[in-house]
Amino acid sequence: MNATCSEQHRTACGVGGLFTALAIERCLPIMHCGPGCFGNVSATLGSMNGGQSGETYLGSVIPSTNFCEDDVVFGGTERLRKLIGECEKYYDADMFFIVDGCTAEIVGDDIGEAASEWAGSEKPVLYASLPGFKGNNVRGHEQVLSAIAEQYLKPARGTDPKQVNIFGVVPFFDPMWAGSLDALEELLTRMGLKPNIIYGRERGVANVDKIPAAGFNLVIAPWTDLSLAERLKEMFGTPYLHFDNLPIGPTETARFIRSVVDYADLDRGVAEDYIKREEDRFYYYMRRSYPWIFSCKNFPRKFIVNAASAAAVSVVRFAVNDLGLIPSRVYITDGTPKEHEDMISEQLRRVDYDEDFDVIFTEDGGLFEESIKNEDFSIRKICVFGSAWDLVPAKKYKLTFVSVAAPYGDRMVGSRTYFGYEGALRFCEDLYANAADNIVDPGI
Amino acid sequence: MAVDLNWKTIPAREQRLGSITGYDGTLSDMATQGCKGCLRDKRRDFQTASSCAHHHMINQLAGLRDVAVVDHAPTGCIGSQVFFSSGRAKTEPPPGAPPMENVRIMSSGIDESDTIFGAAEKLKNAVRAAYVRHKPREIYIATSCVSAVIGEDAESVAAEMSEELGVPVVPATGGEGLRSKIWASGFDAYCHAASVARLKDEIRAEHKKPAISYVGFAPMGRRHIEPLFKRIGLDLICLTAAASIEDFKRAAESAATWGQCGAQSSYLCSVLEKEFGVRYFQSHLPYGGVGFERFFLDIARFVGREEDGRRVIEEEKAKYLPKIDKIKRRLEGKTALIAMGASFAYEYTRILGELGMKVLHTVAYHYDPKLDNLRPEERVAAATDVFELKLDVPTSVNDAQQQETNLLTKKYKPDIVLSRAHEAGVFAQLQGIPAMDAEIGLIVMGYRGLYRVAVLLEEAFLMNNLVKKFGERYVSPFSALYENTEPFQFYREEAI
Numbered sequence: 001m002n003a004t005c006s007e008q009h010r011t012a013c014g015v016g017g018l019f020t021a022l023a024i025e026r027c028l029p030i031m032h033c034g035p036g037c038f039g040n041v042s043a044t045l046g047s048m049n050g051g052q053s054g055e056t057y058l059g060s061v062i063p064s065t066n067f068c069e070d071d072v073v074f075g076g077t078e079r080l081r082k083l084i085g086e087c088e089k090y091y092d093a094d095m096f097f098i099v100d101g102c103t104a105e106i107v108g109d110d111i112g113e114a115a116s117e118w119a120g121s122e123k124p125v126l127y128a129s130l131p132g133f134k135g136n137n138v139r140g141h142e143q144v145l146s147a148i149a150e151q152y153l154k155p156a157r158g159t160d161p162k163q164v165n166i167f168g169v170v171p172f173f174d175p176m177w178a179g180s181l182d183a184l185e186e187l188l189t190r191m192g193l194k195p196n197i198i199y200g201r202e203r204g205v206a207n208v209d210k211i212p213a214a215g216f217n218l219v220i221a222p223w224t225d226l227s228l229a230e231r232l233k234e235m236f237g238t239p240y241l242h243f244d245n246l247p248i249g250p251t252e253t254a255r256f257i258r259s260v261v262d263y264a265d266l267d268r269g270v271a272e273d274y275i276k277r278e279e280d281r282f283y284y285y286m287r288r289s290y291p292w293i294f295s296c297k298n299f300p301r302k303f304i305v306n307a308a309s310a311a312a313v314s315v316v317r318f319a320v321n322d323l324g325l326i327p328s329r330v331y332i333t334d335g336t337p338k339e340h341e342d343m344i345s346e347q348l349r350r351v352d353y354d355e356d357f358d359v360i361f362t363e364d365g366g367l368f369e370e371s372i373k374n375e376d377f378s379i380r381k382i383c384v385f386g387s388a389w390d391l392v393p394a395k396k397y398k399l400t401f402v403s404v405a406a407p408y409g410d411r412m413v414g415s416r417t418y419f420g421y422e423g424a425l426r427f428c429e430d431l432y433a434n435a436a437d438n439i440v441d442p443g444i
Numbered sequence: 445m446a447v448d449l450n451w452k453t454i455p456a457r458e459q460r461l462g463s464i465t466g467y468d469g470t471l472s473d474m475a476t477q478g479c480k481g482c483l484r485d486k487r488r489d490f491q492t493a494s495s496c497a498h499h500h501m502i503n504q505l506a507g508l509r510d511v512a513v514v515d516h517a518p519t520g521c522i523g524s525q526v527f528f529s530s531g532r533a534k535t536e537p538p539p540g541a542p543p544m545e546n547v548r549i550m551s552s553g554i555d556e557s558d559t560i561f562g563a564a565e566k567l568k569n570a571v572r573a574a575y576v577r578h579k580p581r582e583i584y585i586a587t588s589c590v591s592a593v594i595g596e597d598a599e600s601v602a603a604e605m606s607e608e609l610g611v612p613v614v615p616a617t618g619g620e621g622l623r624s625k626i627w628a629s630g631f632d633a634y635c636h637a638a639s640v641a642r643l644k645d646e647i648r649a650e651h652k653k654p655a656i657s658y659v660g661f662a663p664m665g666r667r668h669i670e671p672l673f674k675r676i677g678l679d680l681i682c683l684t685a686a687a688s689i690e691d692f693k694r695a696a697e698s699a700a701t702w703g704q705c706g707a708q709s710s711y712l713c714s715v716l717e718k719e720f721g722v723r724y725f726q727s728h729l730p731y732g733g734v735g736f737e738r739f740f741l742d743i744a745r746f747v748g749r750e751e752d753g754r755r756v757i758e759e760e761k762a763k764y765l766p767k768i769d770k771i772k773r774r775l776e777g778k779t780a781l782i783a784m785g786a787s788f789a790y791e792y793t794r795i796l797g798e799l800g801m802k803v804l805h806t807v808a809y810h811y812d813p814k815l816d817n818l819r820p821e822e823r824v825a826a827a828t829d830v831f832e833l834k835l836d837v838p839t840s841v842n843d844a845q846q847q848e849t850n851l852l853t854k855k856y857k858p859d860i861v862l863s864r865a866h867e868a869g870v871f872a873q874l875q876g877i878p879a880m881d882a883e884i885g886l887i888v889m890g891y892r893g894l895y896r897v898a899v900l901l902e903e904a905f906l907m908n909n910l911v912k913k914f915g916e917r918y919v920s921p922f923s924a925l926y927e928n929t930e931p932f933q934f935y936r937e938e939a940i
Contacts, residue, residue, distance in 0.1 A: 004569060012524075014520060035495060035621065036495050036496015037493065039499060040520060043524035043525075061871075064491065083489075083490065089926070091923060092922060092923050103593055106590065107593070363553075388526055391530075393545075
């Protein structure tokens with residue numbers, strides 16, 4: 001029986017790419033989609049992903065043609081044209097981003113043509129085709145960024161060698177994107193750079209405009225946005241630095257800082273002073289809690305990751321290199337393109353640990369729950385680093401659980417981040433609190 | 445058009461019931477036109493995203509016990525089900541049932557090439573996989589926008605898989621997102637599919653059991669309501685999330701049924717009535733004191749226990765009215781704007797009146813001029829109130845078009861906005877207007893429910909420091925031009 005399961009998805013529909021547009025302040029997505037397509041992406045990327053929602057534009061004010069049966073027969077572009085006109089008049093926005101979904105694509109509505117009628121208007125009107133049958137929200141995210149590059153960016157008059165554009169983090173999808181980008185911005189500024197981020201508060205279209213002027217691009221992720229960086233290199237000659245994860249904890253954060261400092265030829269002394277001070281601080285707090293951690297004999301040592309590649313690489317590096325936890329197996333659930341799988345496997349195994357462990361690429365998020373049904377936890381438990389879907393089996397088997405990826409769960413994420421030294425302490429607080437809550441088990 | 449378990453695809457609410465998503469006027473006018481069968485829908489040129497029938501069909505089906513749902517769609521169409529799964533997993537299981545777990549929803553994962561070459565084999569494999577992994581007692585195949593547009597035959601696959609796997613595999617169609625602007629059409633598609641799976645082959649019982657069936661989202665509040673029905677000799681069966689196949693069979697033998705609202709429940713209640721002679725009570729919903737007294741007496745009379753029914757009402761009144769009256773003093777004269785689903789919008793209009801408040805305008809997310817019941821004398825609850833209680837209020841209908849509701853809020857300047865889901869209340873609070881997201885179902889039934897509503901309202905008025913501070917910092921997403929438009933200027937009337 002050729003039966004492949006696909007459940008408990010940790011990604012959203014391709015239309016979810018609109019959240020990348022939504023992350024750019026005052027950029028308004030215009031949907032040429034069914035009435036519920038926003039709702040169908042907003043849990044995994046919004047409410048159930050750390051209680052997030054649009055800030056400039058609440059989900060409920062995002063305009064949509066609400067594609068229906070009549071449009072299948074007659075086409076919906078006329079209604080879309082009309083809606084774009086209404087949006088220009090009735091919203092306070094700096095940029096409009098038309099996206100379409102499955103049905104409009106199947107019937108052949110041309111959103112590019114609709115957008116072209118607004119070429120040269122004061123507020124840019126961009127478009128990206130995001131049908132779910134072509135891929136998930138990570139693809140959607142890449143389509144939106146590609147549209148910005150191809151349809152909007154113009155060569156800069158001059159470049160600023162200190163300006164670095166930050167890519168790789170998928171906003172909203174990474175539940176801690178806002179806090180992480182703030183912390184990253186602060187760190188890079190301290191190192192002497194001028195970070196340019198397009199997502200989040202007080203950045204917006206002005207920062208999008210600055211993209212071509214960067215001295216270099218930083219892609220801080222296992223694979224997302226690498227294609228964008230390549231394209232920007234072709235278009236504007238901007239070189240890029242690829243650092244394969246958003247670092248958590250002393251080992252990776254120091255490696256990251258040194259990579260950037262070497263690459264951009266920054267002051268090594270400033271960087272080393274910073275690393276030393278922050279490492280000392282991190283270990284001060286760890287030593288303060290370690291007698292308690294050590295005394296909790298049943299804190300698990302092995303762990304499983306069931307998450308998007310970005311979260312997985314960050315967490316595996318920190319958990320292994322700094323916390324001394326043992327990787328049991330890693331499920332990568334974000335639909336990583338086949339051509340990147342070997343690279344991700346290699347990234348995951350590039351840790352201070354000699355034994356091998358399984359890396360499984362699957363969009364079947366339920367595989368983990370299925371796999372532990374017959375596992376023997378009577379002697380020793382494990383940690384699970386996953387998402388809201390994993391919380392249920394983790395509770396059932398009383399496993400230590402930390403949510404690290406979408407859908408993060410129905411709790412407020414605020415400005416939380418696991419990035420860097422401070423973020424690593426947040427991770428430890430979450431990890432050991434949960435471990436302690438699940439420590440007493442009648443099976444032991 | 446009532447219910448028909450032989451329908452391969454259940455018609456959407458717009459076609460089946462003449463339901464609408466655009467209206468502005470008064471409740472009495474809308475109800476009167478609705479009852480005469482001449483209510484016309486209005487469309488709008490400028491609209492925002494609303495909600496998906498397919499999404500709601502699936503969350504209801506997957507909530508049932510011992511089922512798996514296979515969504516014949518691109519994987520993204522089930523992306524938001526984690527919301528329901530997570531909520532469901534936190535609820536208390538029904539007595540004797542195992543702890544709640546994640547919902548079992550698979551995707552056939554229609555991709556680009558499938559839109560050209562078809563995906564029947566993929567669907568079969570997904571059904572097999574669902575069976576192997578979860579061993580459900582029933583499998584539903586949900587059809588979607590994409591599977592409908594490319595012409596997939598879910599019915600044949602379902603028949604073939606039923607044969608192969610030896611468990612019922614039932615197509616759930618009619619809830620495709622593009623089929624209806626009314627997301628409640630997805631509830632109907634759920635009711636139809638679950639009825640076909642669980643009730644179609646049941647024999648009509650000659651003698652009814654002393655029980656009443658409740659059709660709704662969740663059984664929350666059951667423990668408070670069950671004893672009231674016991675007093676008039678009825679067991680309570682909940683056809684809600686976690687309902688088992690046996691619960692449905694017991695419901696077919698029950699004496700009476702009612703639903704949480706017309707939107708979610710009317711089709712399943714009507715199936716019970718038409719196919720099994722279970723009396724469907726829908727004209728009086730049991731919310732607030734007035735609603736509860738009418739409803740409970742209807743039921744008590746029907747089972748020949750009127751005196752017992754009256755005693756229950758008196759006892760409930762004695763228990764809660766003094767407490768309610770105390771709070772009422774603080775609510776009296778306050779004004780409200782309501783924005784909610786079709787039934788609850790007008791239930792709360794009446795309830796706030798009972799609490800001494802004045803409703804300035806009520807927005808319903810759609811309106812059904814009639815429901816699926818057989819007996820024409822049973823009107824929809826809102827229309828019943830218009831004729832029985834002379835209930836009236838300026839009203840409009842929009843499918844969660846919060847930009848319209850927002851203009852109404854500005855126009856009416858209510859003391860509070862009472863909403864349920866879909867962000868009407870959030871929108872108000874960010875502008876500094878107090879708001880409350882209201883509860884529905886058993887939890888707000890009867891005098892205890894009325895007391896609960898009063899307590900929540902009292903709190904909503906008592907403290908609004910955060911709301912005030914939001915208001916001071918509010919920036920409208922709209923242009924000044926829009927903020928100064930009239931609420932209904934984008935409407936145009938459609939021929940029926």
